[in-house]
Amino acid sequence: MKTGRLKQILLLTDGCSNHGEDPAAVAALARSQGITVNVIGVLDDRQNSRPQGLDEVEAIAEAGGGISQIVYQKSLSQTVQMVTKQAMTQTIQGIVNKELQEILGKNQSLEELPPEQRGEVVEVVDELGESSALEVLVLVDVSASMHHKLPTVKDALFDLSLSLNARSGSNDFSVYTFPDPKHTILQMVDWTPELGAVNRLFSKLNSGGYTPTGPALREALYAFAAKSAPSHLEDGEDPYEETGW
Amino acid sequence: MKKQAGNFSPGHQVLGRWNKHPYIIMEKLGSGACGTVYKCRSTRGETYALKMGTDSSRMMLEVNMLKKFSKVQGEKLGPSFVDVDDYRMSGGHQLPFYVMEYIEGKPLPQFLAGKSKEWVGICAAQIMGDIAKLHEAGYVFGDLKTDNLLVSDSRVRLIDVGGVTAAGRAIKEYTEFYDRGYWGMGSRKAEPSYDLFAITMIMLETAGAGRFERGSSPRKTLEQKLAAAPVLKPYRTIIQNGWKGKYKDASEMEKDMAGVLLYKTPSSTRVHFRADQKKKTTDSGELTAITLLSVLLMGGSLITFFL
Numbered sequence A: 001m002k003t004g005r006l007k008q009i010l011l012l013t014d015g016c017s018n019h020g021e022d023p024a025a026v027a028a029l030a031r032s033q034g035i036t037v038n039v040i041g042v043l044d045d046r047q048n049s050r051p052q053g054l055d056e057v058e059a060i061a062e063a064g065g066g067i068s069q070i071v072y073q074k075s076l077s078q079t080v081q082m083v084t085k086q087a088m089t090q091t092i093q094g095i096v097n098k099e100l101q102e103i104l105g106k107n108q109s110l111e112e113l114p115p116e117q118r119g120e121v122v123e124v125v126d127e128l129g130e131s132s133a134l135e136v137l138v139l140v141d142v143s144a145s146m147h148h149k150l151p152t153v154k155d156a157l158f159d160l161s162l163s164l165n166a167r168s169g170s171n172d173f174s175v176y177t178f179p180d181p182k183h184t185i186l187q188m189v190d191w192t193p194e195l196g197a198v199n200r201l202f203s204k205l206n207s208g209g210y211t212p213t214g215p216a217l218r219e220a221l222y223a224f225a226a227k228s229a230p231s232h233l234e235d236g237e238d239p240y241e242e243t244g245w
Numbered sequence B: 001m002k003k004q005a006g007n008f009s010p011g012h013q014v015l016g017r018w019n020k021h022p023y024i025i026m027e028k029l030g031s032g033a034c035g036t037v038y039k040c041r042s043t044r045g046e047t048y049a050l051k052m053g054t055d056s057s058r059m060m061l062e063v064n065m066l067k068k069f070s071k072v073q074g075e076k077l078g079p080s081f082v083d084v085d086d087y088r089m090s091g092g093h094q095l096p097f098y099v100m101e102y103i104e105g106k107p108l109p110q111f112l113a114g115k116s117k118e119w120v121g122i123c124a125a126q127i128m129g130d131i132a133k134l135h136e137a138g139y140v141f142g143d144l145k146t147d148n149l150l151v152s153d154s155r156v157r158l159i160d161v162g163g164v165t166a167a168g169r170a171i172k173e174y175t176e177f178y179d180r181g182y183w184g185m186g187s188r189k190a191e192p193s194y195d196l197f198a199i200t201m202i203m204l205e206t207a208g209a210g211r212f213e214r215g216s217s218p219r220k221t222l223e224q225k226l227a228a229a230p231v232l233k234p235y236r237t238i239i240q241n242g243w244k245g246k247y248k249d250a251s252e253m254e255k256d257m258a259g260v261l262l263y264k265t266p267s268s269t270r271v272h273f274r275a276d277q278k279k280k281t282t283d284s285g286e287l288t289a290i291t292l293l294s295v296l297l298m299g300g301s302l303i304t305f306f307l
């Protein structure tokens, strides 16, 4: 069994969008293109009430077939890697469930199998999670309220790379920020197998007073599409792949 | 929408959908990331531990591991496996659960409270001994931490096999304080050395440092905490070797621990056993030495005899 390459957009934000189209609608669009959208809402460590705008976080992830989580800065690292891995498992499970239905008939999902057989299926899902190729486009909200959280975000992305690179499957990461006055989103890191020392990350910051989450997601979608355009070889073995930096 | 794992009060009956075995909840034992564990009683009056979760896949993976490791090479590592099933709640949705051996025991820090200081080393060596069997079988424990240990009859037992990972794969589950990746001390690949790092953190924690923050230079923080723990003085080199990844697996580290506990010098640096060293030990010292030997070499079956 093969899953192909698993594609995810990981959105890190701390508030609601206030500009442009509905982000949940774009997330639904992404989902239809086989791209899962996960959203993490980042709270200040001292913040003790859940800000209203973060309801949107759930709506976007739900529409994008992904997972949402609202966390304090201090648990950001662990959450980012967990959400990414859980979303992978969820996607794989969806694929496996579909196959199960083909074999066992409609309405046959994993939960409906007796424990013995379920035990065998989860091993298959687990194995696929370990070996599947994964592409993650990280989209970071760098509007003013996020600025002081960016060092933590940087740590979390490094940590994400550490977790995923322990797998035997290949990884591809890229990092974009928004808002960008010219192109809505700005590429920080081009596709790379490791988010190592991303020192220049978040160096050129723009603090417009608006958060165009919807348009940013749409641009991220296009960036993904550009990646899988035919200029890249099928299995990701890009002969021009830069190494060593 | 996240499903709730439910909170069952004593007397509540959990009936398995598939196997039809009923279990009566006695009390809540604890809960973690994956679910809630209850002490329960079967209709035949046996006491078990019942783990109820929400994520069916995760629970099944745990069950698979439990089945595999309740017997590794004839010796029990985790709790033994009893039953796996689903519980249908009145509202309609179903919760996966499994039943295992109930381990009557104390959390490690509580067990160590008031004990003489060598117990920190003895317990660490016991953990290494158990983990060594796992390593030999080609697996890594993964989420090794005090929460996942219980001391029963002066013997440390591993519970919660949810993090056990085949060697070479990505670590399934971890807790930052015990995770070498978090400390910048290595990858999150399931390698024996991953567990050894976690054991050194258990040693630091139980030797009085508790769980601490990594600070701006994690490695320095570790060295400082180690230097500040007099209890760990005899094992300092061993711990540092563990950090440097000098041990191939837990059995190598255990050997060095045994060397220190028995002869006050790591076995790798010991050339000959000197008879005069033995003469110096007092009667009670000898008893301790024999007890230690039994723990370290025979898996602890004799220790209850001496205590």
Ligand SMILES: Nc1ncnc2c1ncn2[C@@H]1O[C@H](COP(=O)(O)OP(=O)(O)O)[C@@H](O)[C@H]1O
Pocket (backbone or CB within 6 Å): B029, B030, B031, B032, B033, B034, B035, B036, B037, B049, B051, B079, B100, B101, B102, B103, B104, B147, B148, B159, B160, B161, B162
């Ligand atoms: N077999 C058992 N016997 C006795 N107590 C147990 C047993 N298994 C778990 N517990 C208790 O329940 C707590 C949570 O169990 P654990 O399996 O670690 O859950 P989680 O995977 O959610 O961390 C443990 O810390 C321990 O106190």
Ligand SMILES: [Mg+2]
Pocket (backbone or CB within 6 Å): B032, B033, B147, B148, B160
């Ligand atoms: Mg646990």
